[in-house]
Amino acid sequence: MSQPESAVADAQAGGPATDSLAELARRHGLRRAIARPSLPSYVRQLWARRHFVLKYATSRNVSKYSDSALGQLWQLLTPLLNAGVYFLMFGVILDQQKDIPNYTAFLITGVFIFTFTQRTVTGGAKSISGNLSMIRALHFPRAALPLAYAVQELQQLAWSMGVLTIIILLTGEPITTRWLLVPVVLLLQLIFNVGASLFMARIGAFARDMNQLLPFIMRTWLYASGVFFSIPARVDQLPESLSFIRYVLELNPAAAFIELMRDLLIYQHTPPQWAWATAIFWAVFALIVGFWYFWRAEERYGRG
Amino acid sequence: MAEAEVVAQGAAQPAKAPQASEAMERVWPVPAEEPKASPVGTPTVIVDDLHIVYKVYGAASEAEKGNAVNALRRLVKRQGRPQMKEIHAVKGVSFVARHGDAIGIIGRNGSGKSTLLRAIAGLLPPHKGAVFTDGQPSLLGVNAALMKELTGERNIVLGCYAMGMTPTEVRAQYDEIVDFSGIGEFVQFPMSTYSSGMGARLRFAIASAKTHDVLLIDEALATGDREFRRKSQDRIMQMRKSAGTVFLVAHNLDVIEETCNRVIWLHKGKIKMDGDPKEVIAAYNKA
Numbered sequence: 001m002s003q004p005e006s007a008v009a010d011a012q013a014g015g016p017a018t019d020s021l022a023e024l025a026r027r028h029g030l031r032r033a034i035a036r037p038s039l040p041s042y043v044r045q046l047w048a049r050r051h052f053v054l055k056y057a058t059s060r061n062v063s064k065y066s067d068s069a070l071g072q073l074w075q076l077l078t079p080l081l082n083a084g085v086y087f088l089m090f091g092v093i094l095d096q097q098k099d100i101p102n103y104t105a106f107l108i109t110g111v112f113i114f115t116f117t118q119r120t121v122t123g124g125a126k127s128i129s130g131n132l133s134m135i136r137a138l139h140f141p142r143a144a145l146p147l148a149y150a151v152q153e154l155q156q157l158a159w160s161m162g163v164l165t166i167i168i169l170l171t172g173e174p175i176t177t178r179w180l181l182v183p184v185v186l187l188l189q190l191i192f193n194v195g196a197s198l199f200m201a202r203i204g205a206f207a208r209d210m211n212q213l214l215p216f217i218m219r220t221w222l223y224a225s226g227v228f229f230s231i232p233a234r235v236d237q238l239p240e241s242l243s244f245i246r247y248v249l250e251l252n253p254a255a256a257f258i259e260l261m262r263d264l265l266i267y268q269h270t271p272p273q274w275a276w277a278t279a280i281f282w283a284v285f286a287l288i289v290g291f292w293y294f295w296r297a298e299e300r301y302g303r304g
Numbered sequence: 305m306a307e308a309e310v311v312a313q314g315a316a317q318p319a320k321a322p323q324a325s326e327a328m329e330r331v332w333p334v335p336a337e338e339p340k341a342s343p344v345g346t347p348t349v350i351v352d353d354l355h356i357v358y359k360v361y362g363a364a365s366e367a368e369k370g371n372a373v374n375a376l377r378r379l380v381k382r383q384g385r386p387q388m389k390e391i392h393a394v395k396g397v398s399f400v401a402r403h404g405d406a407i408g409i410i411g412r413n414g415s416g417k418s419t420l421l422r423a424i425a426g427l428l429p430p431h432k433g434a435v436f437t438d439g440q441p442s443l444l445g446v447n448a449a450l451m452k453e454l455t456g457e458r459n460i461v462l463g464c465y466a467m468g469m470t471p472t473e474v475r476a477q478y479d480e481i482v483d484f485s486g487i488g489e490f491v492q493f494p495m496s497t498y499s500s501g502m503g504a505r506l507r508f509a510i511a512s513a514k515t516h517d518v519l520l521i522d523e524a525l526a527t528g529d530r531e532f533r534r535k536s537q538d539r540i541m542q543m544r545k546s547a548g549t550v551f552l553v554a555h556n557l558d559v560i561e562e563t564c565n566r567v568i569w570l571h572k573g574k575i576k577m578d579g580d581p582k583e584v585i586a587a588y589n590k591a
Contacts (some may be wrong), residue, residue, distance in 0.1 A: 004386050020396060021352040025436030028347050032434055052465035056449075059462050063453040066494070136446025138466055299429060 001304050036299045045141045057151035079160040083108040105168045105266045111220040111225035111260045112160045118218050123149035124197020125204030135302035142301045146201040150194045178264045185260045188283040195286025225254040251273045253282035345403030348549040353433035356394040393419040395573035406550040408560035411570035417553045421520045441518035444511040456491035463510040477513045485509035520551045
């Protein structure tokens with residue numbers, strides 16, 4: 001609350017009694033319980049909570065599978081089964097693979113990379129609204145929650161990337177020095193995911209219907225990101241008048257991350273410049289805007 | 305009856321000089337008819353005409369049942385967000401708490417006790433008025449961060465981090481927490497296998513492992529056996545001696561009477577009485 005205390009006191013109960021309470025507080029250096037920290041001190045507070053972020057992410061991953069007989073094996077089985085289902089659908093039944101070399105690796109790379117962003121953003125949108133009891137009981141910079149969800153998905157991604165590497169090697173692709181750039185792409189994607197999930201965390205905290213809507217938005221995004229088809233191959237068929245669609249598709253961050261990863265891991269050629277530019281732009285933009293947007297409502301989370 | 309006028313008494317004499325005001329404050333929190341003087345210290349928490357209003361979702365009234373047709377009708381009629389109600393839980397509460405105070409808060413269910421605690425902790429923003437605090441009051445509410453599928457061991461570490469402890473502090477406190485909780489080898493089992501008393505003990509042990517200037521306890525001592533209650537009361541006494549302030553919400557009036565030096569009786573969001581535990585509890589029991 002930002003009104004000056006004397007004004008509040010005067011408005012309430014006609015003043016002198018409450019006014020002197022505020023006066024007493026000032027004399028003893030007592031501060032208001034609710035105040036949003038400045039951006040630098042918020043970042044410092046968040047850094048001080050890094051152990052909590054890591055522990056919370058690990059704990060969520062452990063508890064997620066704790067009631068199943070196979071336990072932590074599901075961290076490995078989930079991406080494997082996902083890859084299997086998508087290959088069955090698009091590789092075998094719909095038989096998409098005619099014009100795309102090594103469609104198996106192409107498809108599974110797309111699915112895993114997109115899933116990383118999708119799950120982080122979906123989790124981030126629920127991270128505030130799904131942890132209200134914690135927010136109402138404990139003090140910590142609230143950004144720790146969407147961050148913990150991002151770390152949790154990063155841990156999951158580590159398993160997926162292991163599976164993906166094996167699939168790519170099994171489908172006959174060699175290991176090249178370009179693989180060294182893979183962590184760079186993943187880092188950019190992680191930064192983008194964190195920013196996007198902070199942004200969605202604030203929206204999900206106040207507009208609760210967003211959690212119902214988000215699966216549909218995500219599915220639309222999935223189909224527009226070239227997970228199942230090759231974007232360059234498709235846009236080359238477009239007539240000249242529709243060439244702007246190419247730029248729209250190339251501005252899609254998910255498409256850029258997927259393109260980068262496929263070029264580096266599977267096709268052994270240098271990724272196109274648009275992909276790097278889009279990836280770097282979105283990572284920086286999402287982090288700055290997302291963090292700032294989330295911080296602006298820091299003191300209001302958990303109020304609803 | 306020492307009602308909420310405690311506040312008005314202090315305010316009746318405006319501070320003229322620093323020394324005078326100092327002297328005024330020394331007699332200030334003790335109402336004239338109160339036999340036992342509360343320990344006098346500098347203020348730690350000042351609650352100034354606090355109002356808390358919060359919104360509740362999913363509170364369906366009789367007129368609107370929760371089906372899709374009605375939801376659509378509300379949308380068409382532009383009746384705002386569905387099934388949302390405002391609750392005015394705290395209506396103008398004022399008091400001053402000082403170093404060394406252990407303040408019990410009593411009242412019926414729904415009288416605003418827990419809401420008041422959350423507001424003091426700075427977790428619920430005031431609708432009107434303000435809460436001023438010295439340092440950061442913490443709610444003994446670490447259980448919200450714990451996961452019942454995980455073992456006690458993991459939960460101790462998770463809970464300590466959630467309260468903002470560093471890895472070194474966690475290592476230093478770990479054995480002490482296990483000892484205090486008295487759950488023994490159960491620390492290696494998931495918390496979902498604990499009895500409610502064991503769970504409460506572990507939660508209190510974790511939460512009280514950190515030193516708090518102002519500690520807010522909400523019904524934590526309700527469960528647990530006689531021996532654990534004594535242990536936890538000892539710990540609250542320790543905190544008071546180290547010049548902290550403790551707020552205790554409990555329905556068990558014996559606990560309040562044994563632990564606190566001052567009791568605030570909340571009724572429908574307002575202070576009905578504030579003063580010596582014996583007097584307030586006696587009046588509360590008569591009501």
